[in-house]
Amino acid sequence: LGLQESGAGARQKEIAQFYCELAQDALIHMQTDEAMSLLDQALKADRKNVRATMLCGDAQLAQGDVEGALLTWRRVEQQSVPHVALVAARLMDGYRKVGRPQEGVNLLRSYLAEASSIDLIEVVFKAVIELDGVEAAKQLVVEELRRNPTLLGLDKLLEARLMDAPANIWEELSMVKNLVHGYTVKLARYQCSHCGFKARQFYWQCPGCSRWETYPPRRTEELNVMN
Structure with missing residues (x-):
């Protein structure tokens, strides 16, 4: 209460994060109802708080409501498109749980078109390999590299090429991959x-x-x- 009074309107983000901290602790102890109540307070303080939305989905998942969690996590896009990368793995895992992995891939690919990021590519890349194979995953990374040329993206493309590279070029390709990866560690x-x-x-x-x-x-x- 003191934090709310002293912060007034200028500290709404901090107030929301305070409730998120309490909610996260409640989730650790499987107190999902308490967590949801705290997260409701967080979103009242800051309706665009992405962390609160992510944790709401986590609480629903802990309660066994996977479909509800998916709907909640999808709200992150409405709050902040770039932040969808933070919830991408949760979404993909959720769609696998409900037996609709292709729907998950389609959703995440639509997010890529709006706000490409290496973290989002990583999740989609793995899912595409599972569903459509290495060749489709390589094409995905090539398309993203054309739109956003980065060493992080190149590192991912080399990883894909190594998966089905002929034996006569595998060693050379692996050396290039290791060299590029060494640089990307500093950039990531x-x-x-x-x-x-x-x-x-x-x-x-x-x-x-x-x-x-x-x-x-x-x-x-x-x-x-x-x-």
Whole structure:
């Protein structure tokens, strides 16, 4: 209550994240009803809070409501299109659980057309291999590379080519892949837009400056290409 009073309108994001922290702890202890109540408060404070929506879906999944979770996770697109990359794996797993993996791939491919990112490509890439094979997955990455030429994308294409490369070129292709991958490790970081702190994983609160929601949901190389 004190946080809500002191923050007023200027700290709605922080208030929402406060409720999300409590909800996440409740989910860890399988207190799904408590989590949903807290997340309702989070979304009242900030209706565009992506984390709250993601956690709502997690709570529904924990309650056994996979279809409900899918509908909830899909709302992320309405809140922030770039953030769909953060929920892509959840969506794909959910569509597998309900026996509609192709629907999941189609949805994620539509997200790729709106907001391509290497994290989103990674999820779609694996799903396309499962459903349509390596050749279709290679074509997917080639199309994305044409639209967004990045070393991260090239690394993914080389991974696909290695899957069915002839023995006589496999070793050379593997050397190129290892070289490119060595560079991409440095590029595949998230970066705080406030203090510049880089991290391998996405954070809602920056470990460097402790600001909330300062990490764009894209890797540094992708942001550089966009700029």
